[in-house]
Amino acid sequence: MAQGDYIELFRKRQGRRFDHEERTRKKEARGNHLNSAIAKKVRGLKAKQFNKKRYAEKAVMKKKIKMHGERLNKHQVAEQRDDSEAVPAYLLDREGMSHAKVLSNSIKQKRKEKAGKWNVPIPKVKPMGEDEVFKIVKSGKRQKKQWKRQVNKVTFVGESFTRKPPKLERFIRPAALRFKKAHVTHPELKATFNLDLIGIKKNPQSPLYTSLGVITKGTIIEVNCSDLGLVTPSGKVVWGKYAQVTNHPENDGCINAVLLV
Amino acid sequence: MVVYNFKKIETVPTAADFIDVVLSKTQRKTPTVVHPGYNIVRIRQFYMRKVKFTHTAYSEKLTQILTDFPRLDDIHPFYADLINVLYDRDHFKLALGQMNIARQLIDRVGRDYAKLLKYGDSLYRCKTLKRAALGRMCTIMKRQKGALEYLEQVRRHMMRLPSIDPTTRTIIVAGYPNVGKSSFVNKVTRANVEVQPYAFTTKSLYVGHMDHKYMRWQVIDTPGVLDKPLEERNTIEMQSITALAHLHCCVLYVVDISEQCGFSIQQQVALFDSIRPLFHNKPLVVAINKIDVRTEADLTEAERAALRTLETNGATIVYMSTFTEEGVMDVKSAACDLLLAQRVEQKMASTKVESVINRIRTHWQLKTPAWVNDIIPEIMDGKNIMDFVDPDIDRLLAELEREEEQRVELAEMEAEEQDEDMDEERVEAQNTVRALAKSIRKKKGILKEKARMAKKNNHPTLSRAVAARTKSLGEFVEHMGQMGVRTASKALSNLRGKATLKGGADALPARERRAATAGASTERRGRSPTRGGDEDAMSTGGSSYADSMVGHKRARGDGKKANQVPRDRSSTARDAAKVARSRSPSASGLRDEAQQVKLLKLGRNKAFKMSKNGRIESDRRIPDLKPKHLYSGKRGNGKTDWR
Numbered sequence A: 001m002a003q004g005d006y007i008e009l010f011r012k013r014q015g016r017r018f019d020h021e022e023r024t025r026k027k028e029a030r031g032n033h034l035n036s037a038i039a040k041k042v043r044g045l046k047a048k049q050f051n052k053k054r055y056a057e058k059a060v061m062k063k064k065i066k067m068h069g070e071r072l073n074k075h076q077v078a079e080q081r082d083d084s085e086a087v088p089a090y091l092l093d094r095e096g097m098s099h100a101k102v103l104s105n106s107i108k109q110k111r112k113e114k115a116g117k118w119n120v121p122i123p124k125v126k127p128m129g130e131d132e133v134f135k136i137v138k139s140g141k142r143q144k145k146q147w148k149r150q151v152n153k154v155t156f157v158g159e160s161f162t163r164k165p166p167k168l169e170r171f172i173r174p175a176a177l178r179f180k181k182a183h184v185t186h187p188e189l190k191a192t193f194n195l196d197l198i199g200i201k202k203n204p205q206s207p208l209y210t211s212l213g214v215i216t217k218g219t220i221i222e223v224n225c226s227d228l229g230l231v232t233p234s235g236k237v238v239w240g241k242y243a244q245v246t247n248h249p250e251n252d253g254c255i256n257a258v259l260l261v
Numbered sequence B: 001m002v003v004y005n006f007k008k009i010e011t012v013p014t015a016a017d018f019i020d021v022v023l024s025k026t027q028r029k030t031p032t033v034v035h036p037g038y039n040i041v042r043i044r045q046f047y048m049r050k051v052k053f054t055h056t057a058y059s060e061k062l063t064q065i066l067t068d069f070p071r072l073d074d075i076h077p078f079y080a081d082l083i084n085v086l087y088d089r090d091h092f093k094l095a096l097g098q099m100n101i102a103r104q105l106i107d108r109v110g111r112d113y114a115k116l117l118k119y120g121d122s123l124y125r126c127k128t129l130k131r132a133a134l135g136r137m138c139t140i141m142k143r144q145k146g147a148l149e150y151l152e153q154v155r156r157h158m159m160r161l162p163s164i165d166p167t168t169r170t171i172i173v174a175g176y177p178n179v180g181k182s183s184f185v186n187k188v189t190r191a192n193v194e195v196q197p198y199a200f201t202t203k204s205l206y207v208g209h210m211d212h213k214y215m216r217w218q219v220i221d222t223p224g225v226l227d228k229p230l231e232e233r234n235t236i237e238m239q240s241i242t243a244l245a246h247l248h249c250c251v252l253y254v255v256d257i258s259e260q261c262g263f264s265i266q267q268q269v270a271l272f273d274s275i276r277p278l279f280h281n282k283p284l285v286v287a288i289n290k291i292d293v294r295t296e297a298d299l300t301e302a303e304r305a306a307l308r309t310l311e312t313n314g315a316t317i318v319y320m321s322t323f324t325e326e327g328v329m330d331v332k333s334a335a336c337d338l339l340l341a342q343r344v345e346q347k348m349a350s351t352k353v354e355s356v357i358n359r360i361r362t363h364w365q366l367k368t369p370a371w372v373n374d375i376i377p378e379i380m381d382g383k384n385i386m387d388f389v390d391p392d393i394d395r396l397l398a399e400l401e402r403e404e405e406q407r408v409e410l411a412e413m414e415a416e417e418q419d420e421d422m423d424e425e426r427v428e429a430q431n432t433v434r435a436l437a438k439s440i441r442k443k444k445g446i447l448k449e450k451a452r453m454a455k456k457n458n459h460p461t462l463s464r465a466v467a468a469r470t471k472s473l474g475e476f477v478e479h480m481g482q483m484g485v486r487t488a489s490k491a492l493s494n495l496r497g498k499a500t501l502k503g504g505a506d507a508l509p510a511r512e513r514r515a516a517t518a519g520a521s522t523e524r525r526g527r528s529p530t531r532g533g534d535e536d537a538m539s540t541g542g543s544s545y546a547d548s549m550v551g552h553k554r555a556r557g558d559g560k561k562a563n564q565v566p567r568d569r570s571s572t573a574r575d576a577a578k579v580a581r582s583r584s585p586s587a588s589g590l591r592d593e594a595q596q597v598k599l600l601k602l603g604r605n606k607a608f609k610m611s612k613n614g615r616i617e618s619d620r621r622i623p624d625l626k627p628k629h630l631y632s633g634k635r636g637n638g639k640t641d642w643r
């Protein structure tokens, strides 16, 4: 006990007050009443937070009750018991696969193979008009020329890119919207990596966007995955791989993509 | 001086609380209503404000944490080491480092999203961007969960650390467990340390304070230490070691003579030897405790020899019993005196000694040293001794008197000499000087009084430029005359000429003009062919100095001859002309002077009435708040404030 722990010292020397146990028990018992009073009274943001917390607590409680209930009905355990053969330890947690399941799986597999080579996670995208992607920038002495465009979406601009003289530049890609990295998920590893962008393979909206490097949902991008240590069947290290963008980068401020394997 | 108390560190919230606090703060303190119909700039600004607010709220709180916790490199090594022992230096630094990194990351997120929001083209896009920004900031904080919890625990523990001042007079009580360290501290201070008959009762540092020789002393009770290598020592023992290693103090090593503590005297001496490097350069007192159980006489020869080795190592051995309180005060004073002597010695050796040396008392040199202890009475033979303390006082007084006499004689002799060779001429010269001095004094007095008057009245003051303009020519001439400049008409003809040329007779200020009209009303104003050359005519506003060309030339010649004319003549002339212009009736749109005079009179009458009523225009005016014409009758189709 340190010198400043005066409360503990007092308790050690004098003990707790005589009705301490009773008081704590009563307080706990009144706890629910208090809680419900608060639940009735809170409004607005506080209510939202309170209810969320309460909801989580209740979910835990229900789960617990259910678990206690499960322990009582033992039929599931009994079912597993009638496996006649002795199974090695590493196979113990496997359930015997039903015949129907195997069949349906194989059919699915076949369908997949038929579908073709470019089977991407997001096959369809919402079309995006030019008026949404480009903002018209007025120019000229009297601000009446309207041939300049500002790209309003996230873009990838290669490192070697140099701007045209600003006066003649037709497409302006603002620096704030230029991205260099993407969060790429490996679907099999179920892990996400922050990888460098190499280029834009294809923007499904239009070839113009592809050439401008506009990144929208569904765009196929090329990422530098040398850090991942992927190896080709022949043993070479793969460093560039394609990935498809799964979010709206202009709305989220980041690029999320799924690696195409 | 730095005061170490860590009680002021603010609470470190848990990660979840942190997020709740910041987000609800954002919700409370930023506007909450926005519509898609608003101007896009306004929408952008609405969301940008939210992002920036959250960003600053986070970084403020993190900065608070970073500044509150002490930086181990900056604090006293004792505390740095204590923190290392108690909370693990690396862990502590890592946790604070993580806070710093979190702050940087949040800064970056805030900046990036503020930039992205600039290009938001719809409410929806701005809103999702804001949501992403706040979400990312909160995620960064959520990752700091462990560090925040650790810091909160450290904070709670640090708050309870005893406030030890590492620079003051300190006595550290050390020794094996259960030898009676805490009992001693309880006896000399009010620290109220726990005393129990088992080992390791005391598990942390305790500090108590006592008085000795009118000074405050800090007594530190340490946990007992066992005789083992440093690496094997546990946290409890390490606290004692840290205190011993870093505090400049007197070490009081307690030895249990009765061996009730479970360690023999030889073992206790061995421990002393093994931790002796920590006592280097410190005054040492070995207190042999529990002499009520076993006295010094009961010691065996081997034990005596062991204790003697302590003495040879420079320790002072004192016997005590905290049970009977025998010798406790001796131990206390022995320790205090040793430390005090050492501290004084060090102070004398240091460079700062000059500033305190006058505070150190020097002792009288007496014939026989035995007299030092004599008590000096205050009154002796009915006289205060203090009156006769200075042995030289008679001699000094006599000297002083002699000097005074000599001076008086000298002064008399000089006066006689002066009386003799005073002749007429000198008297006259002296008189003129006196008169001059008198006039100067008088003038000074007048000026002073004038300044005082000017300050006293509570009217708006004129700016310097305006004041200069309102000065009349006559005043100027008079002033120059008083200054010793020749103001005869010849000398100033240039000035006069200029003034007349510019504004005619109106060039002259009103007062002079009035005099002029009184004196020569029949004369035509402005240009007069006659020239009044004498001083008198000039002072009454001389209306005739039109012959400017001649006057000009002459004045110049005069100026060259006699250096009495003001140096910057042209400027004075210009000033006078300015006065003339501002005052002429034609300039203010009036027909002639008579009209101007009339106007003045009318104005004065008006002002008189006003001031008599106690009102000044537009100042204390109370307007008619309910004018009759607006509150009576029916309303037609017209407006409510105009009928």
Ligand SMILES: Nc1nc2c(ncn2[C@@H]2O[C@H](COP(=O)(O)OP(=O)(O)OP(=O)(O)O)[C@@H](O)[C@H]2O)c(=O)[nH]1
Binding pocket: B176, B177, B178, B179, B180, B181, B182, B183, B184, B194, B195, B196, B197, B198, B199, B200, B201, B202, B203, B222, B223, B224, B289, B290, B291, B292, B293, B320, B321, B322, B323, B324
């Ligand atoms: N007879 C006698 N017993 C004493 C004396 N001084 C201390 N004791 C006893 O020695 C036991 C230990 O005293 P403490 O003061 O707790 O010893 P400590 O050195 O602080 O012990 P730790 O905190 O464990 O290091 C207690 O039971 C005291 O009553 C003494 O002078 N005479």
Ligand SMILES: [Mg+2]
Binding pocket: B181, B182, B183, B193, B194, B195, B201, B202, B222, B223
């Ligand atoms: Mg103790």
